[in-house]
Each structure stands twice: as structure tokens, then as C-alpha cells.
Amino acid sequence: xxxxxxxxxxxxxxxxxxxxxxxxxxxxxxxxxxxxxxxxxxxxxxxxxxxxxxxxxxxxxxxxxxxxxxxxxxxxxxxxxxxxxxxxxxxxxxxxxxxxxxxxxxxxxxxxxxxxxxxxxxxxxxxxxxxxxxxxxxxxxxxxxxxxxxxxxxxxxxxxxxxxxxxxxxxxxxxxxxxxxxxxxxxxxxxxxxxxxxxxxxxxxxxxxxxxxxxxxxxxxxxxxxxxxxxxxxxxxxxxxxxxxxxxxxxxxxxxxxxxxxxxxxxxxxxxxxxxxxxxxxxxxxxxxxxxxxxxxxxxxxxxxxxxxxxxxxxxxxxxxxxxxxxxxxxxxxxxxxxxxxxxxxxxxxxxxxxxxxxxxxxxxxxxxxxxxxxxxxxxxxxxxxxxxxxxxxxxxxxxxxxxxxxx
Numbered sequence: 001x002x003x004x005x006x007x008x009x010x011x012x013x014x015x016x017x018x019x020x021x022x023x024x025x026x027x028x029x030x031x032x033x034x035x036x037x038x039x040x041x042x043x044x045x046x047x048x049x050x051x052x053x054x055x056x057x058x059x060x061x062x063x064x065x066x067x068x069x070x071x072x073x074x075x076x077x078x079x080x081x082x083x084x085x086x087x088x089x090x091x092x093x094x095x096x097x098x099x100x101x102x103x104x105x106x107x108x109x110x111x112x113x114x115x116x117x118x119x120x121x122x123x124x125x126x127x128x129x130x131x132x133x134x135x136x137x138x139x140x141x142x143x144x145x146x147x148x149x150x151x152x153x154x155x156x157x158x159x160x161x162x163x164x165x166x167x168x169x170x171x172x173x174x175x176x177x178x179x180x181x182x183x184x185x186x187x188x189x190x191x192x193x194x195x196x197x198x199x200x201x202x203x204x205x206x207x208x209x210x211x212x213x214x215x216x217x218x219x220x221x222x223x224x225x226x227x228x229x230x231x232x233x234x235x236x237x238x239x240x241x242x243x244x245x246x247x248x249x250x251x252x253x254x255x256x257x258x259x260x261x262x263x264x265x266x267x268x269x270x271x272x273x274x275x276x277x278x279x280x281x282x283x284x285x286x287x288x289x290x291x292x293x294x295x296x297x298x299x300x301x302x303x304x305x306x307x308x309x310x311x312x313x314x315x316x317x318x319x320x321x322x323x324x325x326x327x328x329x330x331x332x333x334x335x336x337x338x339x340x341x342x343x344x345x346x347x348x349x350x351x352x353x354x355x356x357x358x359x360x361x362x363x364x365x366x367x368x369x370x371x372x373x374x375x376x377x378x379x380x381x382x383x384x385x386x387x388x389x390x391x392x393x394x395x396x397x398x399x400x401x402x403x404x405x406x407x408x
Contacts, residue, residue: 036386052364059285090375097379105383113152119145147373154334162327194357259352262294269298
């Protein structure tokens with residue numbers, strides 16, 4: 001009896017249904033991801049990115065004119081088109097990371113942290129200067145290692161502090177503090193005081209939630225004040241910016257210009273592309289984009305943006321109330337403080353309430369590596385906060401964490 005052999009088709013099993021099963025498996029994985037992900041948080045993030053798209057379109061003509069030369073003239077929407085490309089890549093990165101399990105996200109963040117720490121060590125030797133600061137490195141493409149180190153640092157600190165749930169006698173806080181000191185020393189060598197402050201804020205928020213005693217908090221606060229005083233005395237850049245913030249200046253008066261631009265449009269703004277003060281604003285599409293929004297779209301829009309950042313922070317903290325894993329609590333809180341902390345530092349600079357720090361407005365400002373880095377942060381946050389809505393969890397015992405944390 002003769003039999004007819006089936007033609008070999010790659011990807012098909014002997015039954016011919018492997019492709020179908022793979023397709024169903026992928027659809028099932030997407031359904032699980034959509035069920036477990038925090039859709040409210042994702043919506044808030046995408047709303048901010050949409051605001052950023054419009055804001056960069058408004059700021060692009062000012063930056064393009066400012067950066068054009070007699071030899072090269074940039075199109076007025078040059079930065080807008082570039083921003084769209086980075087946003088597409090950033091959203092793909094964010095969603096891709098959000099689909100991985102929490103343990104894989106933790107391992108990936110640790111690997112990223114080790115790699116970026118190594119790159120940070122190489123910056124003084126291989127880095128190149130921009131506006132008097134050596135923060136960027138070129139390994140075939142230019143990027144700022146500290147931008148990618150920030151989300152990895154938050155996850156690594158949370159991971160180290162979570163060890164204390166297994167053994168309260170482990171010097172986890174001391175180990176994480178040592179890591180912070182080394183990173184801050186490398187950043188001050190660039191110099192990059194703004195990132196030092198942000199790293200300290202992230203570390204402080206995580207150890208505070210982990211249960212650090214009030215005595216140690218006081219000691220660490222005093223050490224932070226000492227670092228600021230040392231930066232003022234030892235670094236000309238920091239001293240000039242602080243002096244300009246306190247008493248005004250000439251070479252470092254962009255903060256005053258940003259504040260005037262922010263309020264120039266009143267409550268409702270002048271209208272898109274109708275602002276005039278933005279034309280003299282440095283870095284209108286990055287550091288001072290919040291001022292451009294204020295001039296062209298009004299202070300009401302600025303208030304809405306602030307509320308969106310507050311909503312992201314509150315949403316993460318509310319979601320963590322029902323979480324029972326210490327690592328997830330610390331990591332998610334640290335990542336949320338990273339995004340919101342960077343946002344509020346940028347906003348305070350634009351309001352002339354904080355010295356200029358050269359820090360972008362996350363999810364809104366134009367950026368290459370900075371956009372990808374902040375999307376990695378949000379992707380990790382979405383992955384870590386994923387939760388099966390049908391799985392009952394025991395609420396985390398904060399009193400037990402405080403007892404285990406640093407009561408000794």
C-alpha cells in the first residue's frame with residue numbers, strides 16, 4: 001500500500017499544526033499581558049508622550065534656527081521628525097520590556113546596570129565634551145551612560161535591600177550606599193551635579209520605604225548637604241549656576257529667561273508657533289520645553305502636565321498597596337520616583353525655583369538616548385507592576401518591614 005509523503009515545511013510539526021499552536025500561544029501571551037498590565041499607568045504614559053510630540057513640534061523651529069549655521073540650515077521641523085523616530089523606537093522598547101516576566105526584567109536591569117557602570121568608568125577616558133561637560137561616550141553611537149544607569153540603579157538597590165527579608169543582618173543599606181557613593185563620585189568627575197541629586201533622591205526614597213531609621217535618615221541628609229557645599233566650593237560650574245539662581249547672572253541667566261518665557265503666554269497661551277520668547281531660549285526642545293509649552297499653550301496646560309506626573313506617581317503607589325513582594329514594592333517605587341523626580345526637577349528649573357541642571361522633561365522633551373532610557377524605565381515599571389487581577393494577594397506588612405528594616 002503506497003503512501004504519499006507530505007512536503008517538508010519549516011516550522012510545521014508532523015501533524016502540521018505547530019504554526020497554528022505558536023500563533024495561538026502568542027495570542028494567549030498577549031491576552032495575558034493585556035490582562036495583567038496596568039492599563040491606567042500605560043495610558044498616562046502615552047498621554048504624556050502625545051503631549052511631548054506636540055510640544056517638540058512647537059519648540060523645533062526655535063531650536064532649528066538657533067542651531068543652523070551658514071553652511072548647514074536645519075529644517076524648522078527637523079527635531080520634530082527626529083523625535084517621532086525616537087518615540088516609535090522608545091514605545092517599542094517600552095512595550096517589549098513590559099511583556100517580560102518580572103524576574104527576567106530584574107535580571108536584565110542588573111545586566112544593564114553592570115554594563116552602564118563600566119561605561120561610566122570609561123567616560124573620563126573615552127568621553128567627549130558638550131557644553132563644558134564630559135558626559136557622553138561614543139562606541140559607534142553616542143549615548144550618556146548615566147541615563148541608562150538610572151533605571152538599572154533603582155532596580156539594583158531594590159534587589160539588594162530585598163535580601164534583608166531573608167536575613168535582616170545583611171548590611172544591605174551599607175552596600176547600596178557604597179554603590180551610590182561610587183556612582184556619585186564618577187558623576188561629579190564629569191561634572192553632573194543634577195544626576196547626583198537624582199540618584200540620591202531615588203536611593204533615599206527606596207531606603208526610606210525599606211525601613212531606614214530616622215537617625216540614619218538624618219545622617220544621610222547631613223551628608224547630602226555636605227556634598228552640595230563641597231560641589232559649590234570645588235566646581236565652578238555648580239557655583240556659577242547656584243550664584244545665578246540666588247542672585248542673577250549674565251553668562252548663566254537661562255533660568256531667568258525660561259521663567260519669563262513660561263509666563264509670557266498667560267493662562268491660555270499665544271497659540272502654536274506664535275510664541276516669540278522661545279526664539280531666544282537655549283535648548284528649547286529639551287531642557288526648557290516646559291517653558292515653550294507655557295508660552296504657546298498656556299499655564300493651564302502646564303498644570304495638566306504636572307497633574308499627569310502626579311497621577312503616575314500616585315497610580316504606582318496605589319497599585320503597590322496590594323503587592324506582597326518587597327522587591328517589587330521597592331523597585332516600582334524607586335522607578336516611579338525616578339520618573340517623577342526628574343520631571344519635577346526640570347519643572348522647578350523652568351519656574352526659576354531650582355538651579356539649572358541640564359535635565360530633560362521625561363516623556364516630553366526631545367531626546368535620543370534619553371528618550372530610550374526613560375522608556376526603559378517605564379517598561380521596567382510596567383513589567384514589575386504586572387499582576388493577575390484574579391489572583392488574591394496578601395497585603396504587604398509594612399510594620400514587619402520596619403522591624404526587619406533598621407530597628408537595630
